[in-house]
Structures are given as C-alpha cells and as structure tokens.
Amino acid sequence: MTAVNTLKDKKTFNVALVGATGAVGEEMLKILEERNFPIKTLKLLASARSKGKKYSFRGQSHGVEELTEQSFKGIDIVLSSAGGSISKKFMPAAVREGAVVIDNTSAYRMDPEVPLVVPEINPEDIFKHKGIIANPNCSTIIMLVPLFPIYRKAGIKSVKVATYQSVSGAGAKAMHELERQSREFLDGKPVTREILPHQIAFNLFSHNSQVKENGYNEEENKMANETRKIFHDEDIRVAATCVRVPIYRAHSEAIYAELKKPLKVSEARELLSKADGVKLVDDRDKNYFPMPIEASGKDDILVGRLREDISADNSLALFVSGDQLRKGAALNAIQIAERLIR
Numbered sequence: 001m002t003a004v005n006t007l008k009d010k011k012t013f014n015v016a017l018v019g020a021t022g023a024v025g026e027e028m029l030k031i032l033e034e035r036n037f038p039i040k041t042l043k044l045l046a047s048a049r050s051k052g053k054k055y056s057f058r059g060q061s062h063g064v065e066e067l068t069e070q071s072f073k074g075i076d077i078v079l080s081s082a083g084g085s086i087s088k089k090f091m092p093a094a095v096r097e098g099a100v101v102i103d104n105t106s107a108y109r110m111d112p113e114v115p116l117v118v119p120e121i122n123p124e125d126i127f128k129h130k131g132i133i134a135n136p137n138c139s140t141i142i143m144l145v146p147l148f149p150i151y152r153k154a155g156i157k158s159v160k161v162a163t164y165q166s167v168s169g170a171g172a173k174a175m176h177e178l179e180r181q182s183r184e185f186l187d188g189k190p191v192t193r194e195i196l197p198h199q200i201a202f203n204l205f206s207h208n209s210q211v212k213e214n215g216y217n218e219e220e221n222k223m224a225n226e227t228r229k230i231f232h233d234e235d236i237r238v239a240a241t242c243v244r245v246p247i248y249r250a251h252s253e254a255i256y257a258e259l260k261k262p263l264k265v266s267e268a269r270e271l272l273s274k275a276d277g278v279k280l281v282d283d284r285d286k287n288y289f290p291m292p293i294e295a296s297g298k299d300d301i302l303v304g305r306l307r308e309d310i311s312a313d314n315s316l317a318l319f320v321s322g323d324q325l326r327k328g329a330a331l332n333a334i335q336i337a338e339r340l341i342r
C-alpha cells in the first residue's frame with residue numbers, strides 16, 4: 001500500500017460511499033448532511049442491483065452507481081460499508097488512486113498496518129494510516145467509549161460482557177426480516193426466514209457469526225482482539241457473550257470490569273458524567289436506565305446501572321445502550337474523517 005494523503009491542502013472533498021444503499025450507508029448519507037461535512041462531490045456506490053436508485057443529498061438527487069475498480073478516480077475519501085469481501089476486493093484500488101479509505105468492515109481491522117480508531121480514545125492513530133483506517137466492530141465501540149474514562153483513571157485488567165444486539169448489525173435485510181416475522185407471528189401465519197439463521201421475532205439467539213475453535217464466536221473474538229488493539233494494551237482480557245435480540249437498531253451491553261486500582265461508584269459516575277460521547281442515564285429511584293429505544297437515533301452512548309460488582313474485588317458493573325448504526329458504525333467513521341481533514 002502506498003500512502004498518498006493529499007487531504008491537508010483541501011477545503012472540500014470528493015467523497016465516495018461504498019455500500020450506500022445499506023443500513024450503514026444510508027445512515028452515513030444522513031450524518032454527512034447533518035454535520036455539514038465539506039463535500040465537493042459525492043459518489044454513491046453499491047452493487048449492480050441498485051444502479052440508478054436515487055437518494056437526495058442537500059436537496060439534490062444523486063443516482064447510485066455500480067462499484068467497480070474504476071470508481072475511485074479523483075476521490076479523496078472513501079467510506080466503505082459493503083462487507084469485508086467487497087472491501088478486500090476493491091479498497092486497494094481506491095488506495096492506488098490516492099484516496100483515504102475509512103473501512104467499516106472487518107477486512108482490515110486486525111492488520112498491523114491499519115489503524116483501528118475510536119476518536120474519543122485513540123485519535124492519534126488516525127495519522128499513522130497508509131491509505132486505510134479501520135472503523136471498529138459496533139459492539140466494541142459501544143463498550144469502549146464508556147469504559148475508556150474508567151480505564152484511564154483506574155486501569156482495567158479484564159472485562160466480562162453480555163450483549164443484546166439489534167438486527168441492524170446484520171444489515172437492512174435483517175431489519176426487514178424482524179418486521180416481516182413480527183407481522184407473520186401476530187397474524188397467526190407461519191414465520192418465514194430468509195436472512196437470519198433463526199426466528200428473531202419474539203425470540204433471541206447466540207450471535208449469528210461462526211463459532212471458532214476457542215468456543216467464542218467471531219463477534220465475541222472481535223470484541224476481545226479489537227479492545228487490545230484500540231487501547232494498545234496486550235494484557236487486557238475480554239470475555240464476551242454476544243446475543244442477537246429482536247430490537248431494530250441500538251445495541252445494549254451488560255459490562256463487568258475488573259479494575260487495577262480501586263474506584264468508587266461515585267467517582268466512576270463523576271468521570272462518566274463528563275466523558276465525551278457518553279450520556280449518564282442512571283436514576284435508581286425511578287428505575288430508569290439505558291434503553292435501546294432511547295439510544296436509537298442518538299450520538300451518545302447511554303450509560304447507567306453503575307454499581308459495584310459484588311462478585312469480585314475492585315470491580316464495576318454497568319449497562320449501556322448505543323445506536324449501532326450511528327456511533328457503532330456511520331458516526332464513528334465520519335468522526336474519523338472529520339479528524340483526518342481538520
């Protein structure tokens with residue numbers, strides 16, 4: 001990979017969205033508009049199936065083009081979210097054309113040459129890129145943004161986490177599947193299955209990624225490996241149980257963190273009340289805590305249920321909800337792009 005970063009001298013940018021018609025791609029389009037990203041030209045790329053499909057951006061209609069290796073001439077920034085195999089196949093061509101790729105797939109995340117970035121945590125890594133910057137897995141981002149202020153203050157030895165992951169993480173078609181199955185179930189019809197491996201409406205199941213030799217599925221292994229890379233900490237140990245639940249778009253997580261130094265719950269609450277990217281929702285009297293329905297469409301990760309983990313020394317328990325499509329994917333990628341051009 002050759003690094004051709006000409007972004008510094010420009011004020012507006014030619015941007016390509018790869019996977020523009022997907023759940024994350026459509027969210028990216030919204031966020032680019034909301035945050036007034038300095039775009040000179042915008043290219044929407046997807047498969048041949050979507051050629052000609054139209055999207056409105058800043059009041060103008062943009063047609064979707066078919067992604068090919070020739071798509072990247074003159075492009076400055078590529079935001080890619082069409083799946084790992086598409087990234088592996090096409091992103092080297094984008095880098096050859098001099099674009100910087102922010103890749104929202106697992107294709108390059110663990111490549112030692114590729115920075116893996118959450119802007120609230122390791123923004124300095126952005127500038128080590130050689131053409132590609134990877135956006136972490138959604139469950140990892142949603143866990144690490146609230147853990148980072150605690151990590152910085154008290155250190156973290158290990159984390160145990162159980163996720164409650166929405167169907168948006170499996171793409172737009174999985175979101176439609178939840179809706180269709182819910183209707184079928186309530187209408188007393190047989191529930192049909194096309195995308196997800198099991199019925200999701202009125203059910204939940206272990207995350208639909210392959211179970212590896214260590215007994216953890218890919219999603220669970222990503223949470224462990226990506227945490228070490230983002231924190232630059234080879235010693236932190238993460239054991240995850242990832243579960244798909246019948247929720248549209250925000251992921252929730254029950255997190256237990258074993259700390260290196262003592263930290264009072266009140267101190268953790270104080271830290272989190274000031275942390276970037278986090279909103280405290282922690283009202284014990286009203287039994288009011290983070291909920292995916294309230295995290296949906298929001299930029300902040302909601303964090304609450306802060307308490308001592310009474311099963312271990314120096315341990316904290318918390319519960320978080322974060323919008324998988326925004327901070328878990330599209331927003332984080334665009335925040336990386338914003339830092340890159342700043």
Ligand code: A2P
Nearest residue numbers: 019020021022023046047049050067082171172
């Ligand atoms: P398309 O809508 O044309 O299939 P999601 O994760 O929500 O399912 O979205 C996947 C995204 O990746 C969509 O934009 C999809 O486009 C795109 N995509 C899938 N396969 C290809 C391909 N072979 N070439 C380009 N884009 C692809």
